[in-house]
Amino acid sequence: MDVRPWYSxxxxxxxxxxxxxxxxxxxxxxxxxxxAEILTASRDILDLRDQAAxxxxxxxxxxxxxxxxxARVGGIEANRTRPAEFLYDNVMIAANVIHAAAEAGVExxxxxxxxxxxxxxxxxxxxxxxxxxxxFEPTNEWYAVAKVVxxxxxxxxxxxxxxxxxxxVPTNLFGPADNFDLSSGHxxxxxxxxxxxxxxxxxxxxxxxxxxxxxxxxxxxxxxADALVFxxxxxxxxxxxxxxxxxxxxxxxxxxxxxxxxxxxGQIHFDTSKPDGMPRKVLDASRIRALGWRPVITLQEGLERxxxxxxxxxxxxxxxxxxx
Ligand code: GFB
Numbered sequence: 085m086d087v088r089p090w091y092s093x094x095x096x097x098x099x100x101x102x103x104x105x106x107x108x109x110x111x112x113x114x115x116x117x118x119x120a121e122i123l124t125a126s127r128d129i130l131d132l133r134d135q136a137a138x139x140x141x142x143x144x145x146x147x148x149x150x151x152x153x154x155a156r157v158g159g160i161e162a163n164r165t166r167p168a169e170f171l172y173d174n175v176m177i178a179a180n181v182i183h184a185a186a187e188a189g190v191e192x193x194x195x196x197x198x199x200x201x202x203x204x205x206x207x208x209x210x211x212x213x214x215x216x217x218x219x220f221e222p223t224n225e226w227y228a229v230a231k232v233v234x235x236x237x238x239x240x241x242x243x244x245x246x247x248x249x250x251x252x253v254p255t256n257l258f259g260p261a262d263n264f265d266l267s268s269g270h271x272x273x274x275x276x277x278x279x280x281x282x283x284x285x286x287x288x289x290x291x292x293x294x295x296x297x298x299x300x301x302x303x304x305x306x307x308x309a310d311a312l313v314f315x316x317x318x319x320x321x322x323x324x325x326x327x328x329x330x331x332x333x334x335x336x337x338x339x340x341x342x343x344x345x346x347x348x349x350g351q352i353h354f355d356t357s358k359p360d361g362m363p364r365k366v367l368d369a370s371r372i373r374a375l376g377w378r379p380v381i382t383l384q385e386g387l388e389r390x391x392x393x394x395x396x397x398x399x400x401x402x403x404x405x406x407x408x
Contacts, residue, residue, distance in 0.1 A: 093118050098150070099124070099142075101153060105154070106262045110259065110260075111153060115313065133180065142190070148191045150181065152234075154181075157263070158170070162268035170227040192249075192316060201231045210365070211370075253325065257304075258387075272390065275342045276342055280346050292353065295356060298361060299332055303328070307329075311372065325371050
């Protein structure tokens with residue numbers, strides 16, 4: 085057990101890598117309540133896959149703390165069809181930021197892993213100790229490998245160089261600034277958009293990928309950002325820690341809930357040519373609960389807020405897809 089004292093973010097220079105994405109922008113909202121200087125670097129200024137550029141940027145800006153919320157992300161279909169991007173981009177982003185942070189003497193770094201790196205057949209709810217104890221879910225193995233490499237980098241720099249680098253594992257997240265692209269996004273933004281547009285266009289049917297039977301747990305991104313700040317200040321161990329949600333739902337049940345929120349009354353067709361992915365993915369919350377953190381936003385409330393955000397963007401004729 086590591087006995088380092090709390091790491092206060094007050095008065096620190098904090099770099100949110102990936103600030104424009106769904107998680108990064110929620111972190112920026114959450115960090116607005118902390119008296120700290122927030123650093124961001126847009127993609128056109130800094131390509132995180134470019135090692136020299138990352139070293140230069142960190143050397144020039146000297147952050148005390150870094151949240152690594154930048155990643156090439158996508159839903160089940162994007163993962164399946166773009167393996168090279170998901171593996172290469174994510175390995176490069178993680179390796180560049182973590183190594184440069186160590187060289188520049190960054191005091192604290194948090195890397196965001198992903199629940200999809202737990203074994204497909206892991207016991208549920210999934211405990212942190214399950215990592216690497218079985219084969220990955222094949223639809224996302226490339227992304228999973230990259231995320232595991234990043235976790236191991238944090239652990240290796242902690243062991244060899246005494247760095248206070250930690251890795252956390254968020255469950256499936258959703259909320260404002262999610263990727264609403266129908267082919268590359270996750271299930272919640274895809275269903276919100278499909279149902280909203282079908283309702284507006286008077287269409288009587290939408291497709292739902294897979295059988296609708298898989299079970300998932302979701303966490304609203306502002307709750308997730310709150311957990312990340314909480315852990316940045318209080319958690320300092322080599323072991324990964326789950327950032328779990330509260331409510332488990334089947335994909336068919338989720339679709340019914342989104343239909344009620346969006347006012348969509350048409351048919352839902354199951355497109356079983358598309359994969360289901362993990363049959364069940366629910367994280368064990370014991371470790372983070374024991375530290376005193378729990379989510380406050382229900383799935384229903386989070387879905388309502390997300391739909392409201394989506395409609396505000398749609399009315400601005402804004403491109404829905406922002407991604408990270
Ligand atoms: O959100 P999703 O892509 O994430 O899919 P995963 C969740 C479930 O929803 C799957 C079904 O069973 C999908 O088949 N689904 C139904 C849909 N309709 C749709 C749709 O229109 N779009 C999408 N995307 N799914 C991801 C990993 O797995 O989990 C990522 O692929 C990432 O790497 C993320 O780690 C957290 O939970 O299946």
